[in-house]
Amino acid sequence: MMFALADANKFYASCEKVFRPDLREKPVLVLSNNDGCCIAMSREAKRLGIKMGMPWFQIKQMQLPEQLHVFSSNYELYASMSNRMMALMEELAPRVEQYSIDEMFLDIRGIDSCMSYEEFGLQLRRHILSGTGLTIGVGMGPSKTLAKSAQWASKEWPQFKGVLALTLANPQRTAKLLSLQPVEELWGVGSRIAKKLNVMGITTALQLAQANTVFIRKNFSVVLERTVRELNGESCIALEEAPPTKQQIVCSRSFGERITTLEAMQQAVCQYAERAAEKLRGERQFCRHISVFVKSSPFAVNEPYYSNVSSETLLTPTQDTRDIIAAAQRALERVWRNGHRFAKAGIMLNDFSSTGVAQLNLFDEQAPRPHSQELMKVLDTINQTGLGQIWFAGRGTAPDWKMKREMLSPAYTTRWNDIPIARII
Numbered sequence: 108m109m110f111a112l113a114d115a116n117k118f119y120a121s122c123e124k125v126f127r128p129d130l131r132e133k134p135v136l137v138l139s140n141n142d143g144c145c146i147a148m149s150r151e152a153k154r155l156g157i158k159m160g161m162p163w164f165q166i167k168q169m170q171l172p173e174q175l176h177v178f179s180s181n182y183e184l185y186a187s188m189s190n191r192m193m194a195l196m197e198e199l200a201p202r203v204e205q206y207s208i209d210e211m212f213l214d215i216r217g218i219d220s221c222m223s224y225e226e227f228g229l230q231l232r233r234h235i236l237s238g239t240g241l242t243i244g245v246g247m248g249p250s251k252t253l254a255k256s257a258q259w260a261s262k263e264w265p266q267f268k269g270v271l272a273l274t275l276a277n278p279q280r281t282a283k284l285l286s287l288q289p290v291e292e293l294w295g296v297g298s299r300i301a302k303k304l305n306v307m308g309i310t311t312a313l314q315l316a317q318a319n320t321v322f323i324r325k326n327f328s329v330v331l332e333r334t335v336r337e338l339n340g341e342s343c344i345a346l347e348e349a350p351p352t353k354q355q356i357v358c359s360r361s362f363g364e365r366i367t368t369l370e371a372m373q374q375a376v377c378q379y380a381e382r383a384a385e386k387l388r389g390e391r392q393f394c395r396h397i398s399v400f401v402k403s404s405p406f407a408v409n410e411p412y413y414s415n416v417s418s419e420t421l422l423t424p425t426q427d428t429r430d431i432i433a434a435a436q437r438a439l440e441r442v443w444r445n446g447h448r449f450a451k452a453g454i455m456l457n458d459f460s461s462t463g464v465a466q467l468n469l470f471d472e473q474a475p476r477p478h479s480q481e482l483m484k485v486l487d488t489i490n491q492t493g494l495g496q497i498w499f500a501g502r503g504t505a506p507d508w509k510m511k512r513e514m515l516s517p518a519y520t521t522r523w524n525d526i527p528i529a530r531i532i
């Protein structure tokens with residue numbers, strides 16, 4: 108086997124820079140939902156001493172030698188850039204697995220019969236850069252874990268120029284790299300396991316690779332045993348071309364401002380229900396179980412904390428937004444209490460099936476709605492292709508319910524009105 112892992116550098120911050128060439132060498136920061144804290148930044152921002160997770164109000168007070176360019180998170184833009192990047196990678200490798208929004212595993216077996224792995228990595232990098240303006244790092248190895256380690260090293264040491272291949276033909280090179288990689292930086296090793304390993308004297312990836320597999324299985328798990336085998340070049344984790352279907356969909360959010368009226372909460376829940384239903388259709392699933400939860404802030408002083416959840420089970424599995432909104436509103440009415448200042452709410456869909464034709468109850472009067480599938484298709488097509496936005500009146504008049512996004516960049520790649528204009532001087 109031979110895998111490549113391609114990973115975009117500083118993905119969110121780089122997406123913001125692609126359409127703003129004036130920011131190329133400037134410090135760029137991306138904030139979490141509701142402009143809460145820093146979730147991504149460019150190299151230049153990191154150099155200024157900003158840390159991931161720092162609250163925005165704190166960053167604002169810092170005395171910096173340079174102007175900071177700050178953006179609210181623009182997931183519409185990031186998802187679209189991610190799609191472009193993935194499509195470009197698929198052009199160069201027949202079997203691929205999207206691992207996260209900015210990472211992809213590629214099956215590159217046999218590529219070395221026409222070029223070296225390094226050449227392939229450089230070619231992939233150029234291809235993505237010219238097609239999207241994004242820079243990727245490429246790590247390659249005979250197992251997914253080794254490809255991940257190579258990718259880690261390609262970022263850690265600039266002399267690799269973002270491309271590094273580990274092969275079975277050169278075990279000394281692999282051993283050298285693994286001796287420099289702390290065990291907590293390994294793919295699939297969490298901080299809790301890393302601590303336990305450290306106590307046992309295993310601090311580097313090489314020491315873990317040399318550990319006895321029986322000992323590891325006994326003291327940890329088969330999962331970590333698999334990591335040990337993978338580090339030794341034995342591929343145990345296969346490429347997952349089709350990701351497993353989700354078993355649960357959650358849509359929730361903290362509010363920009365507290366919610367105190369039932370009407371406002373109904374609007375918010377309506378919006379989450381719409382989004383959850385759309386995701387459900389995207390997974391080609393139907394659901395029967397719908398829960399709604401509401402919470403006040405556990406940190407508020409002089410306020411009683413209140414949190415509750417309620418569920419509805421439908422007789423017939425559905426993927427129709429109208430059924431999901433109706434069920435969510437019934438559940439909401441049961442958990443709503445006047446007098447609280449709500450900070451967060453959400454909806455959860457469970458009990459999935461791949462078809463809506465459940466056993467109909469003989470006396471059931473809630474037959475499926477006529478033309479439901481066609482109507483939902485029209486809805487999704489309009490909303491997803493940029494033709495326009497339609498939503499249910501229950502959401503109120505705000506197209507996106509009251510999220511604080513004061514520094515949002517345009518939807519350059521997904522909205523006609525936001526398309527960047529190039530001026531030639």
Ligand SMILES: [Mg+2]
Pocket residue numbers: 114115116117118209
């Ligand atoms: Mg990345």
